[in-house]
Amino acid sequence: MEKSKFLTSLVVLILLLSCVNATMSGPKRPKTRKHFVLVHGACHGAWSWYKTMASIKTTGHKVTALDLAGAGVNPRQVFQIPHLSDYFRPLMEFMASLPADEKVILVGYSLGGFAISKAMESFPEKILVAIFVTALMPGPILDAATIFNESSSGAIFKLDNRLTFDNGLANPPTTFIFGPKYLASYLYPLSPIQDWALATTLVRPIYFHSLDEISKEIVLSNKNYGSVRRAYIVAAEDKILKKEFQQLMIEKNPPDQVEKILGSDHMPMMSKPRQLFTLLMRIANK
Numbered sequence: 108m109e110k111s112k113f114l115t116s117l118v119v120l121i122l123l124l125s126c127v128n129a130t131m132s133g134p135k136r137p138k139t140r141k142h143f144v145l146v147h148g149a150c151h152g153a154w155s156w157y158k159t160m161a162s163i164k165t166t167g168h169k170v171t172a173l174d175l176a177g178a179g180v181n182p183r184q185v186f187q188i189p190h191l192s193d194y195f196r197p198l199m200e201f202m203a204s205l206p207a208d209e210k211v212i213l214v215g216y217s218l219g220g221f222a223i224s225k226a227m228e229s230f231p232e233k234i235l236v237a238i239f240v241t242a243l244m245p246g247p248i249l250d251a252a253t254i255f256n257e258s259s260s261g262a263i264f265k266l267d268n269r270l271t272f273d274n275g276l277a278n279p280p281t282t283f284i285f286g287p288k289y290l291a292s293y294l295y296p297l298s299p300i301q302d303w304a305l306a307t308t309l310v311r312p313i314y315f316h317s318l319d320e321i322s323k324e325i326v327l328s329n330k331n332y333g334s335v336r337r338a339y340i341v342a343a344e345d346k347i348l349k350k351e352f353q354q355l356m357i358e359k360n361p362p363d364q365v366e367k368i369l370g371s372d373h374m375p376m377m378s379k380p381r382q383l384f385t386l387l388m389r390i391a392n393k
Contacts, residue, residue, distance in 0.1 A: 141212055141235070141391055145172040146198060148217025148242075150285050150310040152179020155216075158380035159387070166388070171211075173197055175222060178311055185282050185312045191324040194314065195222050202230040210235040212391045215242050217347070217373065218313075221251060221325055224332060231331045238390055239362070240383065241342035241353065241373060246360030247333060251325035252318040254356065258348055265289055270315075284312040293346045297370065298377035337362035338390045340383070342371040364390060 143163050145156045153172035163170040174181040175197055177188045188194050205211065213234050215223035220242030227237050243258060245251035263270065267286025272278065285294065287307045295303040316324075327333075339362045341353050357365055366386045371379040 140168055142169040142171070142209065143387065143391070144198075144201070144211045144213050145170065146213070146215045146219035146222050147172070147175065147178060148219050149313050150178075150283075151217075151306070152181075152309065152311070154179055154305070154309055155374070156376055159376050159384055162380065162384040163387075171201070173201060175219075177313065179309070185314050188314045191221075191316045191320055194316075195225050195324075198222050198226055199229065202226050202233055205230075205233050209233065212236055212238065212387075214238045214240060214387065216240040216376070217242050220244050221255075221321075224251070224327060225325055227335045228325075228327050228332045231334045234335050236336045236338060236390060238387060239337065239339045240375060241340065241345050241348055241371075243348070244337075244339060244356045244360055244362070245325055245327060247327050247329050249356065249360040250322060251327075252322040255321055256318055258352060262293075262347070266292065269312075271312075279317065280315045282312040283315050285310055294373045295377065296346065297344060297372040298374050302374070302377040336364075338364040338366065340375070340386055341365065341367040342373060342375050343367055343369045344371055345373045347373040364393065366390070 145153070145159060147153060147155050153174045156172040160170050160172055176183045176194045177185050181197065183193075202211075210233055213223045213226060213236070215221075215237070217240075220239045223237050223239070223242075224245050227234060243251070243254050245254055263280070263283055266289040268289050269284050269286055270280035271282045273281040285306075287303075290306050290310070291303055295306065339353070339357055341350060341357075342348075343350055345353070366389075368375050368379050368382045368386065371382070375383045
């Protein structure tokens with residue numbers, strides 16, 4: 108009788124320990140584990156993806172959010188990044204370090220679209236799909252400098268955005284950073300106020316690269332860039348890249364898939380995190 112009770116207790120204990128281990132071990136890995144690589148926009152950093160990262164991790168997929176040079180916790184300072192290639196270097200080094208048989212889902216937000224475009228040209232064989240999230244999307248016949256000029260024309264001088272002019276006011280600015288009022292009015296108007304407050308403490312200045320350098324650094328071909336499957340996610344209420352401008356890029360450089368997030372400002376990862384996560388998974392699984 109005592110032996111029977113002991114065995115019963117032992118079985119119950121084993122079952123309890125199994126449940127605890129299953130709980131503590133986190134989400135089970137999906138049958139096909141994917142690797143998402145997230146690239147931030149101007150003045151932001153990997154921190155801006157914190158909601159998306161949490162959602163991806165709970166599904167058991169792998170996620171890497173990168174800080175480009177001078178962004179987030181990257182140690183380089185803005186004046187140490189005079190060339191666009193310097194700014195892109197963390198992503199290029201990361202892509203080069205990937206195993207030859209690994210393909211990632213590359214996600215670029217806003218100005219991060221330039222960074223992932225460069226990666227698509229340099230490492231097309233390592234990318235399963237490239238996803239542009241309300242991002243600048245150049246192409247072989249859509250010049251990056253033209254896109255940048257049209258998207259940023261006049262916007263950087265609004266409200267409390269801060270610029271430096273090392274070469275005199277008659278020349279283009281040297282560095283740029285979003286001000287709190289501009290962040291609230293144009294980037295985060297539909298996002299939780301906590302996320303706006305977080306941004307005001309974490310944004311860092313970005314070097315203002317010339318249109319000539321952008322043209323020389325981002326040269327895209329049909330052979331490389333064009334061989335990578337692309338998707339574009341439109342943010343319907345974006346005040347930075349307005350819907351009409353996003354549609355123009357899509358028409359001139361058609362991606363393989365287009366999705367839309369209704370009610371999203373320029374920060375869909377903050378204002379509509381669940382919808383963005385759902386779309387990222389849908390595109391990755393297609």
